[in-house]
Amino acid sequence: MVERVVPIPSARRPTLIDIARECGLSRATVARALSGKGYVDLDRRRLIQETADRLGYRTSTIARALRTQRTSSVGVLIADITNPIFPQIVKGIDEIVSSDGHTIFLSNTDEDPQKQVAIVRSLLDRQVDGIVMVSQTLADETLKLLEHGPPCVFVNRRPYEGVDYVGPDNEQGIELLLTHLRGLGHQRIAYVSGPSHSSTSRERLAHFRVSMAACGLEVDERLVFAGNYYKESGAKAAEAFMAVTPRPTAILAANDFVALGIVGYLHSIGLNTPADISVTGFDDMFDSSLMETEALKVEGLTTVNQPKRHLGRAAGKLLLERLGAPDAPGRKVILPTELRIRHTTGPVRKG
Amino acid sequence: MVERVVPIPSARRPTLIDIARECGLSRATVARALSGKGYVDLDRRRLIQETADRLGYRTSTIARALRTQRTSSVGVLIADITNPIFPQIVKGIDEIVSSDGHTIFLSNTDEDPQKQVAIVRSLLDRQVDGIVMVSQTLADETLKLLEHGPPCVFVNRRPYEGVDYVGPDNEQGIELLLTHLRGLGHQRIAYVSGPSHSSTSRERLAHFRVSMAACGLEVDERLVFAGNYYKESGAKAAEAFMAVTPRPTAILAANDFVALGIVGYLHSIGLNTPADISVTGFDDMFDSSLMETEALKVEGLTTVNQPKRHLGRAAGKLLLERLGAPDAPGRKVILPTELRIRHTTGPVRKG
DNA sequence: ATCTCATATGGGATCGATCTCACAAGTTGG
């Protein structure tokens, strides 16, 4: 007979069984002791806890997830992590959900519908407990996938009414900007919008018209440009506007990137802000406390700040509450914005 | 006898068993067909694939992970997602590892050792296949945890020799800056270092001394300030330097934040860059293509660019290769930096 | 004829925790 080989005490992670064996008890009892639910003799409970600590036992989240069908993980989709607006939103989400024991799967979609679908599919495969969509325009296939998926909260863009949604008060933001410009005497005001598939972009544009009318100002359709949120569209818009007579005295941009494009183009043709023309942005990309320096405020762009961190936190809260009440009606959280007057707006030039 | 209730075709995700039943085959055969490994009759293979598609079958990554002990996920630790240097590194990592089917758990440690330990523990609980530590100073407990953990790649800070490490060429970067300043006639040069627990910070400081000596310049110890990478320490350092006579004509900062602090303080006491004094940074925080605008180059800070995206990609590659060869020796990847001359450095003032 | 192989399939164990259920013993109350 071959001599029995004593098994080497392997370095593998200990399991419930190891503790059970060590304590001379059953898995069930050990499980009850460690989870704290169910009856276990006090002394044994202590013994179990001690051996667990001694062996360095950690419960396998994978096994637990398989059994309970909950993973304590949430997926977050953003367009591009290097766009400074998103990290702050993600941070807000993280602060809330991680305090509840959830870990974040973060993925960039790069505004690519294919990629969006692939990522959502992968998140569903991983059975995340919830998903947060930040500034995502949903592909049809994504929508279909989500129908049978876990709870989902939308930030900044809303595919349709009735979903859980968190966004800035776009209408109030536009109003703040227009009131500011009105106060400086501007009347001939241009607007560069974002893409029409973004609900936030549509809201801003729509309210630009409403708000102009409310101020008794007319919107010259030649001074409304359909952009795409990127710098280049700002430059193109500015070029187009400069060909219109009379020229606008102020330009509202749908976001800060676009405003930068506008300012850049104007400089390139020898026009200065705010002396020759006023320009405003939206978002206030760099309001991170880390960079609290005027130098960093995007060359002093007058803009409207949206509370990115708070948007994230609100989204996180909405998601957690949704996990507790899957059938409650969808909710909408709209957070106020703040006017940040810097150096790209000034009184209208007499002439 | 109670009438047998026909089970409602539940909306739950189909499993291997459902397909097996549907096709009149065993789980094993279905598994072989779908995984593509092992023998399966061609016609049946097609049938199985079709029913899988029809039922919308997706293999459960959780069950697979439990069985195979591999999760196709990696953890990434950064200090703070809102610090613009990190998103770019993360993006680089993501590009590589996600193309290999891995998903990223992203967590902020906020430079808090407690949090770092908690996060690593949580990642180990989730059995990530690997970990990337970006700019992390490792707590003792973290190190202990990692000993029995999955492969780990370090970016920017190295706990000790022999680990997989990716970092910028700090020595070359310092040299570029000093050569530049030397060329402008500067001789009395101050240095504000980062925290001594950062290997990158130590390298930069050490090489400042080496490089000064190589240029035949003396280092006045009153002009070496131990900072912490944050703006405030830059301001403090500048204040201290201004009290030294003769004053320095140039200040090297360990990173861009510190440089901003220095510039901010100098402005506040009426000194201008580069007219009165030259200042340089390190990192080139805002080199994202999204923000390719001079306005955003941190008020034209002269600095050294480290290839953040590439650092991330290199780290991702190192990790993937490590997963394939757990016992290979540790590797070190050092990527070159580039001088970015902007508007905070100029010829030394005659006086 | 027997012996290999390659092809093909299914049974059953396994990963590790959770949960239901049965059961035992002791306690209270009517």
Add this chain to the structure above:
DNA sequence: CCAACTTGTGAGATCGATCCCATATGAGAT
């Protein structure tokens, strides 16, 4: 004295995929 309840324990099924092994068949080799 028995019902009802609390406390305590363990056996065994379950979550869903993977994988080892036993088994079966037909082709080709000897």
